[in-house]
Amino acid sequence: MLSNGRFEWLQLVAALALSLMLAGCTGLAGSKADSKQVLAARAEARWAALIDGDFGKAYGYESPAYRAVTPLRLFSSRFGSALRWDKAEVIEVLPDAEGETAVVRVMISYTTMDPAGGVIEGQRPVDERWVRTGGEWWHTNLN
Secondary structure (H helix, E strand, C coil): CCCCCHHHHHHHHHHHHHHHHHHHHHHHHHHHHHHHHHHHHHHHHHHHHHHHCCCHHHHCCCCCHHHHHHHHHHHHHHCCCCCCCCEEEEEEEEEECCCEEEEEEEEEEEEEECCCCCCEEEEEEEEEEEEECEEEEEEEECC
């Protein structure tokens, strides 16, 4: 049988261990939410660069693996002038269970011309793939 002082000491240790575990779980939930906010901010910054036509800056948000095989000139050539992006807003961040990849749903507002010369304004959601490499989130076009 445990003495009264020893039993109280074990209770204190158990309570401390439980507190630390719960604090750790809270930290994990907080870090996951923080990671989603960081990712949303990076996605919006990437789109701000695209809207401004700053393809060099937008290229900086591409994954290191993508940049290793795709030069800036080729990246920039993907964007024509037939469509103008007006606004981009992250509407959802969907990370995988491990928190290493995510789909970011962005609502894009745009303006384009129809064949008769009229203006068409539209809006559509775009799902983007992002990957975490080296502790940082990167947009990726690679599978």
